[in-house]
Amino acid sequence: QVQLVESGGGLVQAGDSVRLSCAASGLTFNTYGMAWFRQAPGKEREFVSTISRSGMTLSADSVKGRFTISRDNAKNTVYLQMNTLKPADTAVYYCAAAPGGYGTPMSHNYNYWGRGTQVTVSS
Numbered sequence: 001q002v003q004l005v006e007s008g009g010g011l012v013q014a015g016d017s018v019r020l021s022c023a024a025s026g027l028t029f030n031t032y033g034m035a036w037f038r039q040a041p042g043k044e045r046e047f048v049s050t051i052s053r054s055g056m057t058l059s060a061d062s063v064k065g066r067f068t069i070s071r072d073n074a075k076n077t078v079y080l081q082m083n084t085l086k087p088a089d090t091a092v093y094y095c096a097a098a099p100g101g102y103g104t105p106m107s108h109n110y111n112y113w114g115r116g117t118q119v120t121v122s123s
Contacts, residue, residue: 002027003024003025003114004096004114005115006020006021006022007020007117008117009119010118010120012120012121012122013122014123015085018119019079019081020036020079020117022114023076023077024095024097025076031099031100032097032099032101033051033100033102034050034069034096034097035050035095035096036050036078036080036093036095038091038092038093038119039116043091046060048069050069051070053073056103057069057103058103066082066085067081068080087123090121092117092118092119094114094115097110097113098110
């Protein structure tokens with residue numbers, strides 16, 4: 001079965017950098033669009049960044065210039081490099097996979113989701 005397993009979260013200070021990883025299995029990784037979403041306490045899940053199978057990327061305005069999404073198709077892994085973290089970035093970060101290979105900010109296009117990894121940014 002398809003599995004997406006996130007790692008790399010933790011407790012960090014404002015201004016720090018963290019790299020999240022998402023290891024995928026059970027699917028033909030290089031045919032899927034991949035994305036990161038996040039959900040803060042008491043808030044709805046929101047789009048962070050996406051990358052198509054060809055490597056085209058799109059990020060939310062709130063993280064542009066600070067977060068970078070990338071993928072390694074040989075390792076079936078997608079990454080989220082997060083720099084200059086802010087307390088507002090505190091959330092559970094979820095990895096998601098969309099068939100068809102396109103990167104999209106719409107969560108309903110993603111049919112596989114990981115369980116999430118917590119990122120907490122202290123001020």
